[in-house]
Amino acid sequence: MTNLYFEELQIGIRSAAGPYSLSKEEIIRFAKQYDPIPRHIDEELAAQSVFGGLTASGSHTFAIYILLSGQLQPHFQVLMGLGWDELKLTNPVRPGDALNLEMTILELRASKSKPDWGIVRNQNLLRNQKRETVLECISTIFVARRPDANASPR
Amino acid sequence: MTNLYFEELQIGIRSAAGPYSLSKEEIIRFAKQYDPIPRHIDEELAAQSVFGGLTASGSHTFAIYILLSGQLQPHFQVLMGLGWDELKLTNPVRPGDALNLEMTILELRASKSKPDWGIVRNQNLLRNQKRETVLECISTIFVARRPDANASPR
Numbered sequence: 609m610t611n612l613y614f615e616e617l618q619i620g621i622r623s624a625a626g627p628y629s630l631s632k633e634e635i636i637r638f639a640k641q642y643d644p645i646p647r648h649i650d651e652e653l654a655a656q657s658v659f660g661g662l663t664a665s666g667s668h669t670f671a672i673y674i675l676l677s678g679q680l681q682p683h684f685q686v687l688m689g690l691g692w693d694e695l696k697l698t699n700p701v702r703p704g705d706a707l708n709l710e711m712t713i714l715e716l717r718a719s720k721s722k723p724d725w726g727i728v729r730n731q732n733l734l735r736n737q738k739r740e741t742v743l744e745c746i747s748t749i750f751v752a753r754r755p756d757a758n759a760s761p762r
Numbered sequence: 763m764t765n766l767y768f769e770e771l772q773i774g775i776r777s778a779a780g781p782y783s784l785s786k787e788e789i790i791r792f793a794k795q796y797d798p799i800p801r802h803i804d805e806e807l808a809a810q811s812v813f814g815g816l817t818a819s820g821s822h823t824f825a826i827y828i829l830l831s832g833q834l835q836p837h838f839q840v841l842m843g844l845g846w847d848e849l850k851l852t853n854p855v856r857p858g859d860a861l862n863l864e865m866t867i868l869e870l871r872a873s874k875s876k877p878d879w880g881i882v883r884n885q886n887l888l889r890n891q892k893r894e895t896v897l898e899c900i901s902t903i904f905v906a907r908r909p910d911a912n913a914s915p916r
Contacts, residue, residue, distance in 0.1 A: 642826070643828055667824050673821075675795075691848065692849040696845040
């Protein structure tokens with residue numbers, strides 16, 4: 609298992625995780641608690657909607673994205689997430705879908721306030737088994753710098 | 763229960779929902795499935811972390827934000843969410859927190875491609891019982907136009 613420090617990252621590096629397979633039961637269970645609207649919990653009403661069937665709640669899709677983020681290979685020494693921009697749900701997620709995450713580094717910079725942290729901006733694409741993007745966003749995360757990198761400034 | 767069409771909205775209108783009270787058990791149950799890292803699922807290890815105790819997963823906080831969005835009063839005739847920008851988790855969410863959502867309209871415009879849809883941009887603040895913001899973001903949503911508003915263009 610690779611665990612990359614900030615110094616080892618480069619713009620354009622890609623990491624990947626998945627697949628995560630989603631059942632109808634999981635879609636309904638999540639939505640009953642966190643987004644109980646007919647198109648996520650009621651098969652018959654969902655079939656009559658513009659989506660033509662049950663779809664996962666957007667927050668459920670986001671939760672699967674976060675879960676897969678923690679399983680990315682190569683893996684970074686992530687300290688925490690800082691924020692997300694341009695988050696979009698570009699296609700519905702349906703029962704039986706298998707989702708894969710691909711993350712690509714867009715930007716790297718040192719943190720001014722925290723000398724042992726680096727700031728990394730990434731493009732994230734969560735896709736289904738047909739390679740349709742279901743969620744995309746730009747994430748900003750803190751990644752640890754290699755401990756010896758700060759030990760003795762020259 | 764108020765259900766506002768696009769024509770009835772104005773910049774600056776505020777809507778609110780909550781509180782949503784979060785238990786330790788719910789934090790651990792959610793994170794075990796969708797973000798199983800020590801600071802969200804292991805009380806002892808979390809106590810030793812920089813947060814000094816268990817905190818909710820960011821995707822759990824996002825799910826509560828989406829749940830409260832569906833309970834906002836006054837309520838809009840929301841067709842669907844289009845996306846989110848500048849999503850930030852500004853403070854940790856802890857067991858026993860009671861979260862309230864406040865949404866303020868920033869921008870209104872008609873959809874060019876869908877004459878019966880309006881596009882609404884909103885600022886969202888999810889706050890705890892101490893009025894600390896735990897999640898903030900800009901949401902863009904589609905809101906239905908009043909059916910008679912399109913019936914006979916003059």
